[in-house]
Amino acid sequence: MGRLRGFASDNNSGVHAQVLEALANVNKGHAVGYGGDEVTARTIDKFRELFGTSTDVFFVYNGTGANVIAIQAFTSPYHSVICPQTAHINVDECGAPEKHSGCKLLPVQTVDGKLTVETIAAYMHGIGFEHHSQPKMVSITQTTELGTLYTIEEIKQIADYAHQNNMYLHMDGARISNAAAALGCAFKEMTVDAGVDVLSFGGTKNGLMYGEAVLFFNHNTDAVKYIRKQTAQLHSKMRYTAAQFEALLSNDLWRKSADHANKMAQKLASKLKDIPQIKITQKVQSNGVFAIVPHQIIEPLQKEFFFYMWDEHKSEVRWMCSFDTQEEDINDFVELIKEKVAQTCQRP
Numbered sequence: 001m002g003r004l005r006g007f008a009s010d011n012n013s014g015v016h017a018q019v020l021e022a023l024a025n026v027n028k029g030h031a032v033g034y035g036g037d038e039v040t041a042r043t044i045d046k047f048r049e050l051f052g053t054s055t056d057v058f059f060v061y062n063g064t065g066a067n068v069i070a071i072q073a074f075t076s077p078y079h080s081v082i083c084p085q086t087a088h089i090n091v092d093e094c095g096a097p098e099k100h101s102g103c104k105l106l107p108v109q110t111v112d113g114k115l116t117v118e119t120i121a122a123y124m125h126g127i128g129f130e131h132h133s134q135p136k137m138v139s140i141t142q143t144t145e146l147g148t149l150y151t152i153e154e155i156k157q158i159a160d161y162a163h164q165n166n167m168y169l170h171m172d173g174a175r176i177s178n179a180a181a182a183l184g185c186a187f188k189e190m191t192v193d194a195g196v197d198v199l200s201f202g203g204t205k206n207g208l209m210y211g212e213a214v215l216f217f218n219h220n221t222d223a224v225k226y227i228r229k230q231t232a233q234l235h236s237k238m239r240y241t242a243a244q245f246e247a248l249l250s251n252d253l254w255r256k257s258a259d260h261a262n263k264m265a266q267k268l269a270s271k272l273k274d275i276p277q278i279k280i281t282q283k284v285q286s287n288g289v290f291a292i293v294p295h296q297i298i299e300p301l302q303k304e305f306f307f308y309m310w311d312e313h314k315s316e317v318r319w320m321c322s323f324d325t326q327e328e329d330i331n332d333f334v335e336l337i338k339e340k341v342a343q344t345c346q347r348p
């Protein structure tokens with residue numbers, strides 16, 4: 001039988017106790033629906049304290065919805081969006097961004113999940129040429145799908161380049177808390193101050209039951225409420241989404257939870273260094289560890305601690321840590337890896 005906690009994803013974890021408590025606390029009486037309630041107003045103010053007063057906040061159900069709304073708000077169907085090949089919008093959203101926005105995604109090969117000005121520039125052709133879709137947005141993910149991090153300076157460079165070329169910068173921040181905790185910075189420094197136009201702010205991977213928010217910085221968002229409704233992302237009992245975010249953004253819960261998950265990944269990576277048959281493939285900068293693992297031990301390991309294969313051809317796996325990952329999970333997992341390696345592999 002599998003263990004209680006595994007390393008499959010930070011959305012396999014449960015709900016943080018303080019978030020559940022917030023849900024219970026808000027579960028009293030009636031409140032105006034669709035965001036007209038007090039908790040929603042209070043939580044939007046909380047976001048504005050963190051990101052600045054020119055921030056507009058739209059709560060949504062999930063990360064795919066957040067990304068779709070962010071893209072649709074700034075584009076027309078003849079536009080394109082430049083993103084890394086590994087981007088969630090490119091590989092894990094079943095074409096939802098293309099379906100809803102009509103835009104073509106231009107996926108860029110990267111070694112570490114990160115775009116650079118140079119790799120973006122290679123896709124800037126056919127500007128003004130009616131036979132080509134027109135680049136209108138750059139989308140980066142912070143932290144990336146490969147667990148790596150953009151520095152604030154790298155984000156600024158990309159934002160400047162995007163703006164100089166009449167494009168917007170979207171940040172998929174499904175794990176933005178892990179990024180801010182790892183960089184030791186405020187959300188604002190890494191986003192609005194760095195030139196990000198629109199942010200998908202993640203909650204679910206950091207201890208919410210559900211819920212993400214789309215944040216627009218210094219833009220007219222009159223149309224966004226209609227886009228949210230049309231994409232079926234408008235929750236009627238909005239106070240329940242807002243209350244979870246209120247808890248997450250209070251008393252630095254977001255930072256404590258993300259910091260813990262990041263530290264657990266560091267611990268896992270440092271223990272794996274003692275096992276020569278395991279090769280870590282990406283810098284461990286947040287809460288994920290990517291590694292090439294002898295193929296024959298993957299299934300036996302998965303039976304006890306569930307996790308996903310990342311790249312079948314390379315025998316590369318992804319191990320994610322969460323706010324609730326315990327040191328004993330790491331110790332037991334590493335012991336199990338050692339045992340399976342000893343049983344099935346010859347020393348290299």
Ligand SMILES: Cc1ncc(COP(=O)(O)O)c(C=O)c1O
Pocket residue numbers: 061062063064065088089141144145172174175204
């Ligand atoms: C980078 C990234 N963006 C967005 C999402 C959100 O996806 P979902 O629509 O499943 O909430 C995820 C979840 O896996 C993700 O890893």
